[in-house]
Amino acid sequence: MRWTIAALVLALSGCGTMPKAFERGHLARPDMAWDPDVMEAGQRDHTYVSKEAASGGASVGGGGCGCN
């Protein structure tokens, strides 16, 4: 039991380590971006926000006039 916990701790200590700055080549690829096209995402967000009568993060109450 004791050694199982020790082994687990040893194994888990390798988890949760951030990739080093120089290891982020794959993360920097455009297809890894949250929004592939920032401009389009902004426009969609604007439309969504006005149609949903909510503003800012699509979760806060707002006008719904499409002007915010």
Next chain:
Amino acid sequence: MRLIPLCVLAFLLASAPALARVQSGETAPAFEGAVLKDSGTLRLADFRGKVVYLDFWASWCGPCRVSLPLLDKLRREYGASGFEVIAVNVDENPQDALDFLKKYPVTYPIVRDPQQSIARLYDVPAMPTSYLIGRDGTVVSVKHGFQKKDIPKLQAKVAELVKGE
């Protein structure tokens, strides 16, 4: 209860590489690596006696688009007085680096480090990171990131190091 020291040890071991980060005042760790453009080998030790700007970069690193051409210019200015730029490219696919260099060509030597072993040796904390190394092989300063406005300060430092033998 003997378990607690063991757990502490495990976490210390996991964080041990962070202790190896190269800082100013230390001797720059020796390395050798294959040159990106041909089959030659470059050894840092061969540049002892010169002021060296060791630059870690990658094709996917935004600020490197600014730094590479400016470093090349700096090298042209101070090359004759014993200044050299050595770049270490950490791209996993060296072809990415070669494509980048077609757009931003430089004349200084570039070492390829696709396994990122040199970057690990220095424990490079940011991209780009550069080490200004004096003639005696000691790291004079470490620089994280790069902006165009950093050049005058860097230029002054290089000029001073090149002069003071």
